Amino acid sequence: LTVTMRQRPSFVVVGEVRGAEAFTVFQAMSIGRYVFATFHADDIETFIHRMESKPINIPRNLMLTLDVVIILSNLSSDRGSLRRIKTVSEITGQDQLTSEIVVNNAFTWNSVTDTNPYSGFSYVLKRIAEKEGKFEADLEKEVDIRSKILDKMIEKQITNYKEFYNLVNLFYKDRVRLFETLDMTEEVLM
Structure with missing residues (x-):
């Protein structure tokens, strides 16, 4: 992964990230590279906790380089085993008082309708609009x-x-x- 970063790619696709290589992934994001990677976690809070804990130990300031975290889940239903996107969460910043990471769930799976309705606001979309002048x-x-x-x-x-x-x-x-x-x-x- 480190060798890949020396080649200055526009984007990096990494399979599963489990350990120390996560630091390189987050460093890549901090210098403006697009990174697509998979991690294991049940929800956004668990994901953040896993990233900040041993053995990964990503500092909070690097966690803020994340734009979007998509949580997938394997579910059982009368139709058999299903894979669904549970949430599309945006990392929006850090709470000034608690230092906790602030998250906006732009999409959340509705099990009754089997849809992922839009919450009505996306910080990422807002940033893209500002950047692109749209x-x-x-x-x-x-x-x-x-x-x-x-x-x-x-x-x-x-x-x-x-x-x-x-x-x-x-x-x-x-x-x-x-x-x-x-x-x-x-x-x-x-």
Whole structure:
């Protein structure tokens, strides 16, 4: 991992992080690298505790370099074993009085509806809007369009990775053709 960082990659993808290598992962984030990694934890609080405890020992100031933590869970249901995103949590800062890390759960899984409704506010989306000089409402619309595209892929049972890959490429090259391919032109425009 250290050798990889010396090559100055734009982003780093790490499998499971269990120990001292986590420090390198957090250092990469602190210098502006995009990092995607997996850790084991039941919820955001457990994740933070594990990162700050032995053997990992990530200092609190490095924990603040995290933008988003996605908690997945394996669940049993009448449909069998399911994997669901429980929360999409944003690290928003540190409480001045308690020094605790402040978290915003932008999305939380609803077991009754089997959906992950948006809480209505995202600090990450707000930061992106400010950085890109865009309106938050426009970014929220873009997220909504992407969500509808994924929903349509699920509806059409697109599970082959090559087909999925081709549709993602089409998303960036020719959205109108993608919408037509997925029979969703009118849906997206609403």
